[in-house]
Structures are given as C-alpha cells and as structure tokens.
Amino acid sequence: MIRVGINGYGTIGKRVADAVRDQPDMEVVGVAKTRPNFEAERAVARGYDLYAAIEDRASQFADAGIETAGLVDELVAQSDVVVDATPSGIGAQNKELYEEYDTPALYQGGEDADVADVSFNARGNFDDARNADHVRVVSCNTTGLSRLLAPLREEYGVEKARVTLVRRGGDPGQTSRGPIDDILPNPITLPSHHGPDVNTIFPDLDIDTLGLKVPATLMHMHSVNVTLESEPSADDVRDLLEGESRIFCIPPEFDIDGTGKLKEYAKDLGRPRGDVWENGLWSESVTMEGNDLYLFQAIHQESDVVPENVDAIRAVTDSMDGAESIETTNSALGI
Amino acid sequence: MIRVGINGYGTIGKRVADAVRDQPDMEVVGVAKTRPNFEAERAVARGYDLYAAIEDRASQFADAGIETAGLVDELVAQSDVVVDATPSGIGAQNKELYEEYDTPALYQGGEDADVADVSFNARGNFDDARNADHVRVVSCNTTGLSRLLAPLREEYGVEKARVTLVRRGGDPGQTSRGPIDDILPNPITLPSHHGPDVNTIFPDLDIDTLGLKVPATLMHMHSVNVTLESEPSADDVRDLLEGESRIFCIPPEFDIDGTGKLKEYAKDLGRPRGDVWENGLWSESVTMEGNDLYLFQAIHQESDVVPENVDAIRAVTDSMDGAESIETTNSALGI
Numbered sequence: 001m002i003r004v005g006i007n008g009y010g011t012i013g014k015r016v017a018d019a020v021r022d023q024p025d026m027e028v029v030g031v032a033k034t035r036p037n038f039e040a041e042r043a044v045a046r047g048y049d050l051y052a053a054i055e056d057r058a059s060q061f062a063d064a065g066i067e068t069a070g071l072v073d074e075l076v077a078q079s080d081v082v083v084d085a086t087p088s089g090i091g092a093q094n095k096e097l098y099e100e101y102d103t104p105a106l107y108q109g110g111e112d113a114d115v116a117d118v119s120f121n122a123r124g125n126f127d128d129a130r131n132a133d134h135v136r137v138v139s140c141n142t143t144g145l146s147r148l149l150a151p152l153r154e155e156y157g158v159e160k161a162r163v164t165l166v167r168r169g170g171d172p173g174q175t176s177r178g179p180i181d182d183i184l185p186n187p188i189t190l191p192s193h194h195g196p197d198v199n200t201i202f203p204d205l206d207i208d209t210l211g212l213k214v215p216a217t218l219m220h221m222h223s224v225n226v227t228l229e230s231e232p233s234a235d236d237v238r239d240l241l242e243g244e245s246r247i248f249c250i251p252p253e254f255d256i257d258g259t260g261k262l263k264e265y266a267k268d269l270g271r272p273r274g275d276v277w278e279n280g281l282w283s284e285s286v287t288m289e290g291n292d293l294y295l296f297q298a299i300h301q302e303s304d305v306v307p308e309n310v311d312a313i314r315a316v317t318d319s320m321d322g323a324e325s326i327e328t329t330n331s332a333l334g335i
Numbered sequence: 336m337i338r339v340g341i342n343g344y345g346t347i348g349k350r351v352a353d354a355v356r357d358q359p360d361m362e363v364v365g366v367a368k369t370r371p372n373f374e375a376e377r378a379v380a381r382g383y384d385l386y387a388a389i390e391d392r393a394s395q396f397a398d399a400g401i402e403t404a405g406l407v408d409e410l411v412a413q414s415d416v417v418v419d420a421t422p423s424g425i426g427a428q429n430k431e432l433y434e435e436y437d438t439p440a441l442y443q444g445g446e447d448a449d450v451a452d453v454s455f456n457a458r459g460n461f462d463d464a465r466n467a468d469h470v471r472v473v474s475c476n477t478t479g480l481s482r483l484l485a486p487l488r489e490e491y492g493v494e495k496a497r498v499t500l501v502r503r504g505g506d507p508g509q510t511s512r513g514p515i516d517d518i519l520p521n522p523i524t525l526p527s528h529h530g531p532d533v534n535t536i537f538p539d540l541d542i543d544t545l546g547l548k549v550p551a552t553l554m555h556m557h558s559v560n561v562t563l564e565s566e567p568s569a570d571d572v573r574d575l576l577e578g579e580s581r582i583f584c585i586p587p588e589f590d591i592d593g594t595g596k597l598k599e600y601a602k603d604l605g606r607p608r609g610d611v612w613e614n615g616l617w618s619e620s621v622t623m624e625g626n627d628l629y630l631f632q633a634i635h636q637e638s639d640v641v642p643e644n645v646d647a648i649r650a651v652t653d654s655m656d657g658a659e660s661i662e663t664t665n666s667a668l669g670i
Contacts, residue, residue: 162627164499164558166518166547183501183549183556184593185631190622208624210558210631212501214518214549221518223499223545223558258519287525289543292497296520296545 002317005079005103006031007053007072007094009043011171012108013085015306017048018272020083022332023310025319029079032072036064051075053086076101081313084108091115095134104132104316106309109139109197119200121146122311122329123246126322129315137308141165141220142197144279144299147246148224149202152293155240157229159291161207164223165194168216171302179215186213219259219276220299227292234288241281245330246307247297248278256282259298266300275303277335307333337652340414340438341366342388342407342429344378346506347443348420350641352383353607355418357667358645360654364414367407371399386410388421411436416648419443426450430469439467439651441644444474444532454535456481457646457664458581461657464650472643476500476555477532479614479634482581483559484537487628490575492564494626496542499558500529506637507552514550521548554594554611555634562627569623576616580665581642582632583613591617594633601635610638612670642668 002025006017009031020026030049033040035057043050049069052058061068069075076082076097081104084091088110095115098105107115116136120129124146129135138146145163152158167186170177186192192211199205232240242249250256256265259280267274280298287294307329314325329335337360341352344366355361365384368375370392378385384404387393396403404410411417411432416439419426423445430450433440442450451471455464459481464470473481480498487493502521505512521527527546534540567575577584585591591600594615602609615633622629642664649660664670 160627162497162560164501166499166501166549168518179551179593179595181551181553182593182595183503183551183554183633185556185558185617185620186592188587188592188617188619188631190620190629208560208627208629210629212556212558212631214501215551216514216516216518216549218516219518221520221547223547225497225543225560252523257521257523258514258517260514260517282520282523284523285520285525292495292543294525294543294545296523296547298518 002026002313002319003029003078003080004313005029005075005082006085007075007082008085009033009039010085011302012305013083014039014043015273015275015303016083016085016309019306019310019333020313023328024332025328026313030069030075032075036061036066040066073097076103079103081106081316083309083313105134106312106316107134107136109137109142109305111136113197113200120308120312120315121201122308122322122326123147123150124201126311126315126325129312130318132316135312135316137305137312138197138201140299140301140304141194141222142201143305143308144222144297145194145198146201147244147279148297149198149205149226151240151244152226152228153202153205156232158205159227159229161205162225163194163207164210164212165192166212166214166221166223168218168220168301169213170217172217179213181215184213186211216259218263219280220301221259222297222299224295224297225292229291231291232288234286237288237293238283238286241286245326245335246278247281249281249283252284262298273303275306276300277303277307277333279304307335337361337648337654338364338413338415339648340364340410340417341420342410342417343420344368344374345420346637347640348418349374349378350608350610350638351418351420351644354641354645354668355648358664359667360663361648365404365410367410371396371401375401408432411438414438416441416651418644418648440469441647441651442469442471444472444477444640446471448532448535455643455647455650456536457643457657457661458482458485459536461646461650461660464647465653467651470647470651472640472647473532473536475634475636475639476529477536478640478643479557479632480529480533481536482579482614483632484533484540484561486575486579487561487563488537488540491567493540494562494564496540497560498529498542499545499547500527501547501549501556501558503551503553503555503636504548505552514548516550519548521546551594553598554615555636556594557632557634559630559632560627564626566626567623569621572623572628573618573621576621580661580670581613582616584616584618587619597633608638610641611635612638612642612668614639642670
C-alpha cells in the first residue's frame, strides 16, 4: 500500500483524499490544514487523521473542539508521497519541508512549473513523472486541454491549436470573487498562461490561448479550434474522442445545454459533491471545416485534476504504468 | 430633409429616432408603437408624434393618457423612408405595408436576410444599398465583425477568420432572460448564425463562428482570430484599426478591464443612455503570431447598429456617398 499524506484540505485536497482512500493500492496517512473550519470538521468526521499545518495556530483546533494528530512534519515523515494541495504559491514554500524528509511530493497547477522536475498529465506524459521527486499536476484547464490534444496529436497530428477559455469567475464557495454581470478579457494581453502551460506537457505543440472571465461558478468552458494535419470527418473525430475514458462525449439526446445541466447530471449519477472528473464535451459541437476542428468542452475546475493526482502518485512511486494506473483510478472512482 | 418614420420604439427604435433627429439632413415624422409603456410616455415627452401600430389596440394609448397622432399606415404614407425596429420576425410581416405605400424600408438584423434586397454595413458595403427599396441593417455582432474585417481585408487580405462570440444573455431590461450562473454553448452546433450573416456583407470571406451565452447584460465580447494573407506587426494592425472611426481602440492607460468600465466611460462621456456606438477593442490584446491576428472587442448590442441605420437611410435615398454619410453621422452624434 502506498502511504499518502495530503497537505491542504480545501477544494482539491479533500477530493484527492477521498479519491486516494478509494484506491486499492493506497491509504491516506492523514491530512493537514492551517485552521479549523467546516472542512476540518468534516475531515475528522470522515476518519482522517488531521495534522496542523502551522505550529503557531495548532491550538486553534483544540479551541474549536477538533482533535489533531500532530504537526504536518509528522505527516510528511510518515508518508511515501505527499500531495500538496495548498493555495497557489504555498506549495513552493513547502518544498523544503518535503525535501527535508526525502518524501516525493505532488504540487498543483497553481504553482509555477519550475517548482517541480516535471509537469504531469496522465494521458499526456505519464512516463515523464516516473520516479520523479517533485511533480506538478497541471491546472484544471491545462488538464482538460491535454486530455483532448493527446489523442488528436497521436491520430491526426496537430498543426495548430487556438482556444478561447471562458472561465468561471470563482467557485461556488468563493464569495468574494467576481465579476458580477460583466465579461472580462483576462488577461487582456495574449497569450493567457494556458498555452504555455500546455507546452509543459507537449513542448513542441503550437498553441495560442485567449482567456476570459464571466459571472459563473460551475465550470469553465473551452471554445476549441484545432487545425489538424489531416482531414478526418467529424464522425471520425467523435469516434476517437468517445474512446477516451476521461472525455465524456455528451449525447445530443441528453438535452444538456450548459454547465448547470451537466453538473445536475453528475449529481443524478451520485457523484461525490456532484463532481465531473471528465472533460464534458458536446458531441454535437464537433465540426470539421477543411482540416479545422471545432468543439465546445466544459471543465470542472474543482475536480478534473483529482484522478490525475491519483495517477501521479503511482508515477512517482513507479508502481504501475500509465494505462494500468488510469484504468485502476477510473475503476475505483466509477469513471 | 429626408422624412423618416420609425416603426417600433423599443431598444433600437428609440435610439434610431434620437440619432435621426440629430442629423442635419433628416427629420423624424413620427414613431409607431404597439402599446403604451414607459417608452411610449417618453416618446411623447420627447416631442415625437406617436402612432399606434395595431388598430385594435389604439384605444389603449388613450386609456393610458398618451396622445397618438394616428395609425402606423399614416406614418408610413408620410415618410420618405421607414426604419422598421420591431421585434424579430415582425419586420417581415410589415413588409407588405411598406410596399403598399411604396416607402423604402430598413429592417433590423433579427430578420432573415431574404426580407431585403441587400444586407448592409456602412463600412462594408454602403454602395450595395444605394437606391434599394428594402435594406436589412445587420445585427449588432455582424456589424461589429464587419467593421473590423473591412479594413483587415483591404489592407492585408483575410485568409480565414475564426471568432468565438461570448454573448450577453439579455439586455438590462430583459428581466426574464437567462442564464444565471451558467455558460451555454449557444448554439451547440456550428456554425453560429454570425458567420453566414457576415457573408451577407462579404460573400467570399472564409469565416467560422462559435456562439456562447453567459450571465451578463452589458455588452457582447468577441474573441477574434484572423489569419491574414500577410504578416504585419501588431503595431501596424493597431495603427490601422485606430484609423477606423467606428472602432474605439481602448488605450491601456484607461484601465478598462471589461464591459462594465467601458460602459461607465461612455456614461462619463455624456453619451445618451451610456451608449457605445463603436466597437470597443482592447489595444493591448492586438497580437500577431505569424500571420495569425488575435484580439478582444466588446460590442454594445443596444446601440452599435444605430449609426448604421442612419447611414442606411442615406443609402436608400442615394443622398450621399458612404464616406460622407459616415462622417456626417459621426459628427452629428459626436463619435
């Protein structure tokens, strides 16, 4: 069993903890958090050992009536792998701690790429992360683009990708974020960071990305153009994408018109927290004009990196190959 | 003086009426409306003769204490040109009325293209509408795209245009429209109607468009890619676009980050109703990657077609050439 510690128990950390616990070859040593809140209460209720991430604030947990198992250093010491799911920038600060205990660590996509030896997407470059000590699981949007571009590159070749990312302004719980009633080019200058980030997975890919922010919380939306090196039919492309386990090709007859109904479908499926781990790709939108492919896909910013973190744990411990890991993760989660 | 009647006094009609009144060579004969509401009250208060558009409902105006000058037929009979600004689909039904009185008519972009002899954009194809009896002023988004593509075609040649239109869900007063907290591919299938609609102005242009709807009311946003036939620098393109009178190139130092601040700027300028008649194009977003141009522009759905309607009036009466009309309209409005 791979012993996994999770440092940071927020949006990503709590989901990764649950996904790790569901795997046949892993166990959760514990989770670390900076301060008590509803998520800390739930962590203990779910049976996770809770470690205080900041020594000076450890007493706050006792004050809130929440039992802790010790400090984060002890969690790192006991773990075969640590998943750092702390806010952007904090992961880089924690690197020293993981090195001190010689514990391989995963970081999230909010960190700069140079925090790690390799940036990771299970479908894109699993082997690059085998036995690495520091691996960065790329962000939700980069994950979604990598999953889509990997099969297109392999099957047809990609001349150029151009993507407009219509991003949700904040998650449902991020009550101080905007915009309200506005559409923001974000950033105004090009490219957005997503294109260069995809290049951490596919260094030789020609990709231009434009980012926007809108008053929505549920999922991101990608308006995708990929100029292919060959001219398959739209049906060919659909067949190819339907064969990808982490792309959910939304059938027209489901009558899912946007991110709201897609999330509702995930809840009807009984998915934990209504998570959509796969890219939600509208089958009907897949269109070929000459060698230009167009399509829409929705990306669940809170959860699509969760199975990728699980696979990255197997990569750094070199305990399975990529295909086997993806299949094991999917099977355990019910993807 | 060109005598202009306006049939439909809603979002577009009231703005066109005010713009026509401001022109040195035009007068407003009157405006027609189906029923009394705050806009009918304002029409009379502004000194426009108000005509009842539906005979059976004419008495509603008297019941509401709003004086009418007669029925819409009389308005059409007295006008040299009628601007039909009725809701989508009604314009086509009104065509018979305009033909009965042999009055040239302008229709709005919500009508099918075949309602008219020619679709119109002042910068794109003014001459095509000279002396035409039935002219369709293309929709707000098509207007914004035509203004942008006309100079790019002339100066550099356009190999292909690819545009993602992130559209506002409804106008501020359209209280029953959505979405709330969602991002909708709309339509899910490609192309959206905008590409074919731009082809009514530039029949030989290769353009693919994707449409989305988001929870915003202020303006539409275009994420634009144009593959040019030559490779100008981004500065060259910026210089070209800054020379276009109906493209406002937003300077970086204005610190306008989206549609909200752009509308606020229009209000600070004293623009009637805070209207943004020009394309709002972010200078900083203009980027060249090889011969691929990228940029963001915002389109005010309620007002960008207003100067185009004024120019179309001159086209159908063949009273000025395109350049002179655009200059006259701009000067009268303060563009």
